[in-house]
Amino acid sequence: MTMMLAAAPEAETFVTHLECGYTGERFEADKLHNLSSAGKPLLVRYDLDGVKGALTKDVLKNREPTLWRYRELLPVRKTENCISLGEIMTPTLPMPTLSKQAGSAGIFVKDEGRLPTGSFKARGLIMAVSMAKELGVKRMAMPTNGNAGAAMAAYCSRAGIESYVFAPEDTPEINLREIAEQGAKTWRVNGYIDDCGKIVGEGKEAMGWFDTSTLKEPYRIEGKKTMGLELAEQFGWDLPDVILYPTGGGTGLIGMWKAFDELEKIGFIGSKRPRMVAVQAEGCAPMVRAYEAGERHAQRWENAQTIAMGIRVPQAVGDFLIMDAVRESNGFAIAVSDEVIEKARTEVSKTEGMLLCPEGAATYAAYQAARADGRINANETCVLFNCATGLKYPLPPMDQSLDRHQPIDYAALARA
Ligand SMILES: *Cc1c(COP(=O)(O)O)cnc(C)c1O
Numbered sequence: 001m002t003m004m005l006a007a008a009p010e011a012e013t014f015v016t017h018l019e020c021g022y023t024g025e026r027f028e029a030d031k032l033h034n035l036s037s038a039g040k041p042l043l044v045r046y047d048l049d050g051v052k053g054a055l056t057k058d059v060l061k062n063r064e065p066t067l068w069r070y071r072e073l074l075p076v077r078k079t080e081n082c083i084s085l086g087e088i089m090t091p092t093l094p095m096p097t098l099s100k101q102a103g104s105a106g107i108f109v110k111d112e113g114r115l116p117t118g119s120f121k122a123r124g125l126i127m128a129v130s131m132a133k134e135l136g137v138k139r140m141a142m143p144t145n146g147n148a149g150a151a152m153a154a155y156c157s158r159a160g161i162e163s164y165v166f167a168p169e170d171t172p173e174i175n176l177r178e179i180a181e182q183g184a185k186t187w188r189v190n191g192y193i194d195d196c197g198k199i200v201g202e203g204k205e206a207m208g209w210f211d212t213s214t215l216k217e218p219y220r221i222e223g224k225k226t227m228g229l230e231l232a233e234q235f236g237w238d239l240p241d242v243i244l245y246p247t248g249g250g251t252g253l254i255g256m257w258k259a260f261d262e263l264e265k266i267g268f269i270g271s272k273r274p275r276m277v278a279v280q281a282e283g284c285a286p287m288v289r290a291y292e293a294g295e296r297h298a299q300r301w302e303n304a305q306t307i308a309m310g311i312r313v314p315q316a317v318g319d320f321l322i323m324d325a326v327r328e329s330n331g332f333a334i335a336v337s338d339e340v341i342e343k344a345r346t347e348v349s350k351t352e353g354m355l356l357c358p359e360g361a362a363t364y365a366a367y368q369a370a371r372a373d374g375r376i377n378a379n380e381t382c383v384l385f386n387c388a389t390g391l392k393y394p395l396p397p398m399d400q401s402l403d404r405h406q407p408i409d410y411a412a413l414a415r416a
Contacts, residue, residue: 228259
């Protein structure tokens with residue numbers, strides 16, 4: 001029997017307009033948009049009373065376990081424009097042994113590595129590309145640290161849209177090859193992701209492409225929002241106490257925060273919110289610096305360096321939206337070193353059998369640090385985000401070999 005993973009429920013969309021996340025200025029739906037006139041991200045607004053009348057928890061129960069199950073809260077108007085490569089609801093897995101060791105009420109991992117192209121960038125890009133298809137875009141471009149480019153390449157190829165991707169030259173080889181193999185015209189650039197973003201922005205006129213940079217188009221947030229919708233549904237519409245999110249551009253954190261707001265307005269959840277924790281790497285922590293300085297905007301982080309490439313983002317255009325969610329939720333921002341990230345990855349792999357990506361491992365390292373300094377306590381239920389499959393990243397070497405022509409000292413195997 002085949003599961004119809006691609007099937008999106010037939011539904012009208014409830015989008016009313018778009019709104020500048022900073023000034024509140026209104027923009028028309030059904031038109032191509034990048035940033036607002038204030039140079040800030042746009043947020044999609046819905047007729048939530050209409051959604052409330054159309055979507056119930058029971059209706060949801062009978063839908064396929066895919067991202068399109070939340071169709072009424074998503075922006076695509078025509079079902080024929082909902083592309084798909086099989087976006088499952090990702091499992092939220094307990095970590096029984098580590099939770100017990102930590103004396104915790106529960107530490108869970110939302111494993112996003114199981115999505116198409118192996119990362120949660122699929123959620124954002126499926127929405128951006130579906131909307132681009134709906135609005136007649138023929139060519140898309142973006143800067144990427146790897147995973148976003150891979151997702152855009154795949155969905156663009158699926159939708160018959162041409163794609164251009166620019167990545168820092170030290171982006172892991174596997175990501176660059178994945179992007180190119182999935183059909184994007186791909187370049188290594190001698191700079192950071194924001195330097196690549198400049199090339200995309202400045203090439204717009206000459207190339208006529210649509211700039212799909214993080215938060216510079218309105219729909220990636222809507223796709224990432226489904227993480228919050230799924231989490232709420234998976235927790236029986238009673239949200240966990242703390243969410244630890246590895247934060248680069250912050251799309252997911254902002255998206256989940258928006259999801260909770262919309263869920264409350266349609267009566268699915270109450271006013272309780274998780275504390276939102278922005279996790280960054282010590283080698284690139286602009287949000288942590290801004291948080292600690294009590295600021296709403298973050299300065300660019302110079303000489304950014306970390307093994308967690310997905311969060312190596314020196315400057316985020318949605319900085320104030322990240323800060324607002326963190327502060328309003330009574331959360332915090334925290335940085336961890338590459339060394340503890342690697343230690344955390346090893347610990348989770350060897351103890352729970354889950355191979356996290358470095359960004360995901362950073363959330364576990366942050367959990368441990370925050371338990372130690374008292375910012376998270378034992379009776380709080382916590383969700384860590386593993387944003388990509390660990391298989392996309394360099395791993396510690398395995399260099400043991402056996403010579404089958406020599407006698408084997410079996411007892412020695414156990415001591416290795
Ligand atoms: C993009 C990315 C992040 C950061 O996500 P944002 O929502 O842009 O902050 C974290 N981890 C991985 C693996 C990523 O690819």
